[in-house]
Amino acid sequence: MPDSLDPSLPRIFLSAGELACPERPSIITTVLGSCVSLCLWDRVRCAGGMNHYALPYPFTADEEPNARYGAWAIEGLYECLLEQGSRPAHLEAKLFGGAALIPAPQAQLDIGGRNVALGLSELRRLGVPLKARRTGGQHGLLLHFRTDTAEVLLRRAGG
Template sequence: MVPGIEGPATHYLYPCTVFVHRAEYIVSTILGSCVAVCLRDRVLAMGGINHYMLALWNGDGLPTPKYGNIAIETLLKAMLGRGCLRENLTAKIFGGANVIGSGQGAFSVGERNIALARDVLAREGLPIVAEDVGGDAGRKIIYNTRTGVVLVSRLKRMDGQPLVLPDGRPR
């Protein structure tokens, strides 16, 4: 994006937030073990995206989109509330890298976040049409809400080795 040249508006998506807009937006976010779900209505050509940190809300604290089950529900509700039809919606999922030291038990936070996305989307009947999940490297994604195209690049260290962010937030 070159400054000064007219183009779609941009939005940086923070963790725990959801973004849905009728207009064309270029939404960017950076994912470590976090997962972002993009939903798109192919008829209205509008999209939305979330960015959650943990899989399930545990009942303590507000039910916010920090948690995958809330984040996907909130995103879906926001899309339907803006006139999207469930049968026109498709999903793309990104992120869920294995972050060292984030594991609890048999699965890492990233793996649990990915499994939750698949589970909730299947239950809601929303097909996953593209994904880039897991692995060891953090990701930067740039999502065009109108075209639905997502550009994914992986983070590297200066020496070219993959780099993982602790919890999906740029440092």
């Protein structure tokens, strides 16, 4: 593992439907397939966080807010950083995941593509610039995000 992902830093593992914005420098790790992770980083405070969402929106309008859905996961991460003192103008983003692990003949079944589209749309709405992106494809990703430097280490999942 590169020095940038210092093994002495605290580790946080995210499953689908979780987000983290630790106040101390940490390394957040997750494994993505069709799910997407958005990494937000405050370049002035040198602090960041990450989410891991499985679907863009809930299936029903009466569902409780839940970070499994991108619409809430992105807003939740954004609000968490603002509560810690970040300013919207200081934030930047990196977006990962959204693979098509099982080829589907119908575009509406492209959950990964829909997750990515939602992430890009929400970043435009919030006015947060996208600094890096690795989305789509047919393979999952192992993602490590260092919250104090915004450094990312990606590996193809399964090899």
